[in-house]
Amino acid sequence: MDATFWALVALIIFVAVILYMKVPGMISKSLDARADRIRNELEEARKLREEAQQLLAEFQRKRKEAEKDAADIVEAAKHEAELLVSEAKTKTEEYVARRAALAEQKISQAERDAINEVRSSAVDLAVEAARTLLASKVDSKADADLFKASLQQVKSKLN
Template sequence: MANFAIILSEAAGEVHADPTAFGMDATVWVSIAMLAFLGILVWKGVPKMIGASLDKKIAEISKQLNEAEQLRLDAESLKAEYEAKLAAAAREADEMRARAEAEAETLVAKAKADATALIGRRKQMAEDRIAAAEATALTEVRMATAKAATAAAAALIADKHDASSDKALIDQAIASVAKG
């Protein structure tokens, strides 16, 4: 019931004084306690520890940033190196293709020249065989002709010459030998 009376008296507009200690109210005491707490923190070196911790974190982040920058530079250098290698490989492939095409053209030209030379040699061999066959045939015809002429001459001589005409020929041959 006493509490009820206090509540009613406050509701009726009665004003009570705030509690104080040593003439200071609660706000002053909270301010003093806060200053004491901050003084202890400063005295124990907490700001220095916080600063050192922040500096350490800053140094670590800076180190990571430097490493990241170095990695980026390395990646760019590798990229440039591989792009150069790719370009060199493309150039080499183009050169190889050009050499292969030139080699193929050379081989085709050589094959054509070889085929032409082979045709020429075979033609010459055929002409030589034909000429040899013609020469052989001509020789055979001459021999046959000479044989036929010799046989015909022998037959004519045998028919037209008798012993008396042979004697006259022999005498004539001896006379020409004796004169000469």
């Protein structure tokens, strides 16, 4: 009996002990359990992936809605700004027109006042000149009568 024989006998005993101890069943159960665990992990990973895709789609939809809302807000703000600018421009033009009209009225009134003042001064000077001229040429009684008549004529022309 040589060493090969004893190696064969030891191998057969080893295989018999392994079979008696049901090691292949234990290995099979262990492998089945590991396969089930891996299958469960894959299923969970698939579910998580689907949830992530759903969340991604929802967030993309919300982002698009938010971008649309932002664009609407920007458009509304631009429209409101344009309205405010046109309203301010209109109000400014109206203000300038009112101020110009008021200035024209003041200028016109100042012209009338100046003309009236010049007329009044001219009348006063004419009356004074007439009085002085008549005083040198006419006696005092005739002078007083002539002055009163001239004064009444000037007053009647002013009124």
